[in-house]
Amino acid sequence: MFNELSPPGTSSFDQKEDGKVRLKGSMGVWGIVFIVAAFAGPLGAMGGTVPIGINAGNGIGLSATFIVSTVILLLFSVAFTALTPYVPNAGAFYAYIGTGLGRRTGFGTAFLALLAYLALLVGVYGLLGSGITALLASWGVGAPWWVGAYVCMVAATSLGYRNIDLSKRVLGVLLLAEVGIVMALDASVFVNDGGPEGMSRGFTAPEALLSGAPGLALLFCFLSFLGFEATAVFRDECRNPNRTIPIATYLAVTLVGVFYVVSTWALISAWGDEEAVRIAAADPGAMLPGAVGNYLGSTAEHVVQVLYVTSLFACLLSIQNVTSRYVFNISQRGALPAVLGTRHERHGSPSTASNVVTVIAAVFVLLAIVINLDPATELYAWFAGATTVGFIMMLLGTTVSALVFFGRRWHSGKLHESIARVIVAPAVALVCLAAVSVLVLQNLRDLVGGSQLVAWAVLGSLAFAFAWGFTVSTRHPEISLDN
Incomplete structure (x- = not known):
């Protein structure tokens, strides 16, 4: 067993009765919402994901597609938050899945999730490095993408080493800045009654929703919501988690969803329906x-270029924090070496886990440099594609787990919750997510840059990670999902 001894450098102050260590923090609802929203990278999504979704998906119908994805995630959130009182630990999706489907399935999902978030972290380093290179070029300075990536890696590692409250404040400032500039654009478009063609017909023309490739459009929408399970990952670092987590989850999904719906509609309207589709195909990076x-004005245009980079850094910092807590929590349960479950004496942070996550990311960035991968179209596209697949699988697994868990309680006469909340809503969410899962598999090749080999590699890697976690928990029956 990995975790036979208490982690070094801890004291009774750090530990609970079973010898496991808690992280420290004092986050409330809005602190968690900031981290979730920053993980989603709203400005980065509006400047990158949305134009690509317009081009590859259903054109002007993308804004309405965001409504569909938001509704599906809110239905999922009903099952997610209903399970929260029965999952008294910071394991997020994998702990929720283990509650209904057993600890071995839970640990399999834990390793799958860890791989998915590590992949996203590496991918965002590529996108961020590319963004920094473009920004410097606009100022007449040339630099390879990996220079900016490694500089940001040092900054993210420094913040991840410290208490989460510091990261929360940094993320809050960056998030308000990037959301503020997009909302200013939204307001200006609405005040002027849209662009040359008025407001987009994306909502008033039902055929727009089903035009083009609506399945691929839905996938890009889901990609824009990545990371909202962070509401549960930070359970040990927030006040009154049984109240904070559900409120933060509903708030985060609703606010992020409304932001994307309104801002996508405004962005398309700013260009006019036909021109928006044209520019999204010709030069997606120039659309926002x-x-x-x-x-x-031109000054604001330059500000957006800077905020695009800070948005990606905020996203990167959120991923760093979430991933390091995955490593910490899995180690605390005995499925990874005990040293990864140690807490910094002064900062109360998972400093060792955070440093290990950085080393892994640094190695993959180095490999990308050596084999000359394009940082955006290959490194980011391939790795973010893997994360999207893992994310959908985790949503699906959590929903099934909720139905199984509450179904057992209903059958045994111990169900005290509303059937509409714990059975009907999760069942509807399950049907929707099953359909999304089919779309993921059908469009995976396009999602990872058009390579069938990469698509198979993504599926194989995720399957291997799940099998690894499942096997570890089978060989070590003494390890538990419970804190």
């Missing part, structure tokens, strides 16, 4: 900055 320049 160009709209800001047209409506808010």
Whole structure:
């Protein structure tokens, strides 16, 4: 067993009765919402994911597709939050899945989730490095993408080493700045009654929702919501978690969803329906900055270029924090070496886990440099594609777990919750997520850059990670999902 001894460098102050260590923090609802929203990277999504979704998906129907994805995630959140009182630990999706489907399935999901978030971390380093290179080029300075990536790696590691409250404040400032500039664009577009064609017909023309490739559009929408399970990952570092987590989950999904719906509608309207589709295909990276320049002036356009980079850094910092807590929590349960479950004496942070996560990311970035991968179209596309698949599988597994758990309680006469909340809503969410899962598999090749080999590699890697966690828990029956 990995975790036979208490982690070194801990004291009775650090430990609970079973010898496991808690992280320290004092986050409330809004602190967690900031981290979740920063993980989603709203400005990065509006500047990158949304134009690509318009081009590859269903064109002007993308704004309405965000409504569909938000509703599905809210239905999922009903099952997620209903299970929260029965999952008294910071294990997030994998602990929720283990509650209904057993600890071996839970540990399999834990390793799958860890791989998915590590992949996203590496991918975002590529996208961020590319963004920094483009920003420096606009100032007449040339630098390879990996220079910016490694500089940001040092900054993210430094913040991840410290208490989560510091990261929370940094993320809050960056998030308010990036959301503020997009909302300023939204307001300007609405005040001017849209662009040359008025407001987009994306909502008033039902055929727009089903045009083009609506399945691929839905996948890009889900990609824009990645990370909202962080509401449960930070359980030990928030006040009154049984109240905070459900409120933060509903708030995060609703606010992020409304932001994407309104801002996508405004962005398309700023160009006009036909022109929006054209520019999304011709130069997707220019779609948001160009709209800001047209409506808010050239200075604001340059500000957006800077905020695009800070948005990706905020996203990166959130992923670093979530991933390091995955490593910490899995180690605390005995499925990874005990040293990864140690807590910094002064900062109360998972400093060792955070440093290990950084080393893994640094190695993969180095490999990308050596084999000359394009940081955006290959490194980010491939690795973010893997994360999207893992994310959908975790949503599906959590929903099934909720139905199984509450179904057992209903059958045994111990169900005290509303049937509509714990049976009907999760069942509807399950049907929706099953359909999304089919779309993921059908469109996976396009999601990872058009390579069938990479698509198979993604599925194989995720299957291997799940099997690894399942096997570890089978060989070590003494390890538990419970804190």
